[in-house]
Amino acid sequence: MSPPAEAASSAEDAPRGWAALAPAARRPVLTAVLTLTAVAVMCWRFGPRPETAAFVYLSAVAVPLAVVDAATRRLPDALTLPSYPIAAALLGTAAPFTADGGARYLQAVATMGVLWLLYAAQWFALPGGLGFGDVKLMGVLGLYLGWFGPAATVLGLLAIHLVGAVVAAVLLLARRARRGSQIPFGPSMVAGALAVIAWQAPGWPA
16 A cells, blocks of 8 residues: 555655654664664675675665655655665676676666656656655665566566555554555565565575
């Protein structure tokens, strides 16, 4: 389930900049445990490879974003927007030292653009279906999923929406939500994408 248009609008009026990350700071243990777990999984799955730093960065940023979104239904620009140049630079630096790195990088950038446009079109055509923060986050996730190719990207999208459907069903069954309730999509996006990335990673050792 996605927030209605008025909820998305009010989210845009929420605190901006680093102040928008306060919900993660108010949950330091939860945020730290989840983030360190995600980082450890990426280190384990990628091993000592040139692209490891890029995927560690994704985990370090995406998990706090999910925590904030779960609490506020907002994905702060303070983390999403800088992730575009940082992630592109990290993957670009790794590309020359990775098998088929040039092709991987080009398809990653292309996937980022395609998924951003796809979700932006949905945001525009179906008001209330997505928040624009979801669109911006999808661009970042698309960059990383695209590194593994079209099949992994499709699998990532399926995982994202499957996790979202399961979360919504569990909340409905537990009576923590009802039809029309505002259920943030960011945590499902992060969980689904990170799961597929960990699955697609080459594994340890290098």
